[in-house]
Amino acid sequence: MANTSAVYARIDTNLKDNAESILSQLGITPSGAIQMFYSQIVLKKGIPFELKLLSSKPLTVGAMTREQLDAELKKGYASIKAGKIYSADEVDEALAKEFGI
Incomplete structure (x- = not known):
């Protein structure tokens, strides 16, 4: 045994x-x-x-409440009005750096 x-x-x-x-x-x-x-x-x-701890990956649009989506859209609109615009390549690079996606 x-x-x-x-x-x-x-x-x-x-x-x-x-x-x-x-x-x-x-x-x-x-x-x-x-x-x-x-x-x-x-x-x-x-x-x-x-x-591992939960990551801080961004929510998908489908996972957001109406209020969260409205808040994000308002932030985006304000950013564009302020002249803060980015190319698709810059956005991809930022997402890869911050979230690994």
């Missing part, structure tokens, strides 16, 4: 139940899932999925 150790963790009951239901459908025990997770940590030498 392999040398084993116990791992104890407290998690939300609903999360546990939902996860174990999915694992059961996959034919995987909770211990097996934890074994897989730890194996991936060792293989990847870190957490096996990306951890």
Whole structure:
């Protein structure tokens, strides 16, 4: 028999139940899932999925409220009236620099 150790963790009951239901459908025990997770940590030498804070990427028009869209359009109109205009290349460069897009 392999040398084993116990791992104890407290998690939300609903999360546990939902996860174990999915694992059961996959034919995987909770211990097996934890074994897989730890194996991936060792293989990847870190957490096996990306951890990051939400980015500050701009909202899409469809995700804006009417008030947000109106405010952005007013800012754009005021910018044009003030003579602040940019070429498409300048806009692309600024977006790439600030948001990585």
